Amino acid sequence: MRNSGGIVRFVLDNKIHEVDFEKLHLSPTTTVLTYLRGLEGYKGVKEGCSEGDCGACTVVLAELNNRGGLEYKSVDSCLVFLPMIHGKQLITIENLAVTTPEQTQLHPVQTAMISHHGSQCGYCTPGIVMSLFALYKNHQQPSRETVTDAVTGNLCRCTGYRSIIDAALDVCHHPADDHFSAEQEHVLALLGDIASEKTTLDLQGHGQRYLKPFTLEEALLVRSRHPDATIIGGSTDTALLQTKKNIMLAKILDLSAVDAMKFIVEDHRRVSFGAGTSLQELLEYAENRLPYLRDIVAVFGSLQIRNMATLGGNVGTASPIGDLLPLLLVLEAKVRLMKTDFQRDVPLHEFITGYRKTALAPDELITLVWFDKPGDKELIKTYKISKRKDLDISSVSAAMRLTISTDGIISSARLAFGGVAATPKRATRTENYLVGKRWNRVTAMAAAVLLPEEFTPISDARADDAARNIMMKNLLIKFWTETDGNPQTLNVTDYEK
Ligand SMILES: Cc1cc2nc3c(=O)[nH]c(=O)nc-3n(C[C@H](O)[C@H](O)[C@H](O)COP(=O)(O)OP(=O)(O)OC[C@H]3O[C@@H](n4cnc5c(N)ncnc54)[C@H](O)[C@@H]3O)c2cc1C
Ligand code: FES
Ligand code: FES
Numbered sequence: 001m002r003n004s005g006g007i008v009r010f011v012l013d014n015k016i017h018e019v020d021f022e023k024l025h026l027s028p029t030t031t032v033l034t035y036l037r038g039l040e041g042y043k044g045v046k047e048g049c050s051e052g053d054c055g056a057c058t059v060v061l062a063e064l065n066n067r068g069g070l071e072y073k074s075v076d077s078c079l080v081f082l083p084m085i086h087g088k089q090l091i092t093i094e095n096l097a098v099t100t101p102e103q104t105q106l107h108p109v110q111t112a113m114i115s116h117h118g119s120q121c122g123y124c125t126p127g128i129v130m131s132l133f134a135l136y137k138n139h140q141q142p143s144r145e146t147v148t149d150a151v152t153g154n155l156c157r158c159t160g161y162r163s164i165i166d167a168a169l170d171v172c173h174h175p176a177d178d179h180f181s182a183e184q185e186h187v188l189a190l191l192g193d194i195a196s197e198k199t200t201l202d203l204q205g206h207g208q209r210y211l212k213p214f215t216l217e218e219a220l221l222v223r224s225r226h227p228d229a230t231i232i233g234g235s236t237d238t239a240l241l242q243t244k245k246n247i248m249l250a251k252i253l254d255l256s257a258v259d260a261m262k263f264i265v266e267d268h269r270r271v272s273f274g275a276g277t278s279l280q281e282l283l284e285y286a287e288n289r290l291p292y293l294r295d296i297v298a299v300f301g302s303l304q305i306r307n308m309a310t311l312g313g314n315v316g317t318a319s320p321i322g323d324l325l326p327l328l329l330v331l332e333a334k335v336r337l338m339k340t341d342f343q344r345d346v347p348l349h350e351f352i353t354g355y356r357k358t359a360l361a362p363d364e365l366i367t368l369v370w371f372d373k374p375g376d377k378e379l380i381k382t383y384k385i386s387k388r389k390d391l392d393i394s395s396v397s398a399a400m401r402l403t404i405s406t407d408g409i410i411s412s413a414r415l416a417f418g419g420v421a422a423t424p425k426r427a428t429r430t431e432n433y434l435v436g437k438r439w440n441r442v443t444a445m446a447a448a449v450l451l452p453e454e455f456t457p458i459s460d461a462r463a464d465d466a467a468r469n470i471m472m473k474n475l476l477i478k479f480w481t482e483t484d485g486n487p488q489t490l491n492v493t494d495y496e497k
Helices: 032-037 108-115 125-138 144-151 162-171 184-195 216-225 239-243 279-286 291-297 303-308 311-317 325-330 428-434 441-454 465-483
Strands: 007-012 015-020 058-064 070-076 089-091 201-205 208-212 230-232 251-254 264-266 270-274 334-339 342-347 352-354 365-372 379-385 396-404 410-418
Touching: 007 184, 015 184, 058 125, 058 184, 070 125, 070 184, 070 303, 089 184, 108 125, 108 162, 125 144, 125 162, 144 162, 216 251, 216 334, 216 365, 264 279, 270 311, 279 291, 279 303, 279 311, 291 325, 291 379, 291 396, 311 325, 311 365, 325 379, 325 396, 325 410, 379 465, 396 465, 410 428, 410 441, 428 441, 441 465
Parallel strands: 007 089, 208 251, 230 251
Antiparallel strands: 007 015, 058 070, 058 089, 201 208, 264 270, 270 365, 334 342, 334 365, 379 396, 396 410
16 A cells, blocks of 8 residues: 655656655645745745635646646645645746746736736735636636636735736736646646556655545545544645644545545436535536535635635535535435445435534545435525625525425425534524415515524624524525515515614
């Protein structure tokens, strides 16, 4: 199972770069940010928050896509453990310009940032340029919305965003081939060379052990032999234990290279998402198919977070503020748990057993999440209330689903809320009240009053319990105004203040 020497290999500067953790006395959970900052000539990448909120540390990872080309993803290097980039190309701010003894030729995104005056103090600029570089490589003529989404994860405190957005719109209008396009075949060959070695990486150093399998079979085997290892999918939740709480993870099982856990399958009856599907892949899939999923994933973290974070990780956290969980609850999703010789499908509400606690056994992995497709006529909406629209933690989140029979009567109701109890939870008593009633203003207002009786919200920096109760009620009223087809029947005074 052990790869020779426990060496991580990735492409940097168009060459294979090797990191031998034992030889370098390096912790396997060294982040890409820390590694680069210690490497001569790579200090362009900056550290701001170390928790995925500022984007100063943004780098781009290029990896093989299913069309045989390269896909460019912006990520927060402060949350990415070095072994996670094994088999990928790491692109840093130093790689954008081409320097010869005669001259330095800036990359088009750098030139655009200069001509639009997109930088003042410059601390955020390398991160912003890397986000714009990924945008440039992935989008032809992006909309303003796509551009703003690309820089949502990058904080700029002095320049402001207008000139940065103008630079992006200008340079991506007709993106031309750059030196990365010219080098693509060479990079693909290097990545192919690394990918040909599929033995589980077993890295040790600093009293830590890091296991990185490439197949599902190996992943299940490692899980059965190392039930004490912390599992990571995208590590956007787990890395914070190290970067913010100074907890050194003794043993890690990294699933980020298990391709068999990255898939989306839809047939006439159900939709299944592999646990390793990234939130950005979910968003792209949901865009024109599942508006209720799109609406909640669109306000999930930032692009850098969504590029790494996985569905399995969101379910695995069992967090009361896990934004996908209320929706998965109303969809009555099932979580597939697998071990080497057995698998079981557990309803999500049984999988979550308490505050950040799950029914996952020590030898099991979450491999997929599936749900039966709702009927075309069902009313389904998702909501997230947070202090700011993007890159923020939910104060309250909600998913609501109603089936209305042909005579206008509610035949089934499912309402789930996040942020108002120790776990995301269905409002079963309010659901029962709704069934058998007509979906109109009177029903919605009466049901809203019942909601707070079902939950015991906490008070914290985001909102106190009273505010959370009001948010729940008003979300149900909002759901009615958006689905009843008579928004004009709402009075502003219907909302509770
Ligand atoms: C800046 C920032 C913004 C964020 N914004 C949001 C947001 O808007 N909404 C939101 O809900 N969350 C948010 N998060 C939290 C986090 O990104 C999500 O919960 C994400 O889905 C976690 O996925 P991951 O793959 O990165 O999880 P990881 O950190 O890899 O894992 C999380 C947990 O799941 C377990 N796990 C992961 N995969 C498996 C598996 N296959 N089998 C068994 N267990 C598994 C792990 O052991 C761990 O306990 C944010 C985090 C950051 C840092
Ligand atoms: S340092 Fe702020 S996002 Fe990484
Ligand atoms: S230029 Fe100063 S923070 Fe953006």
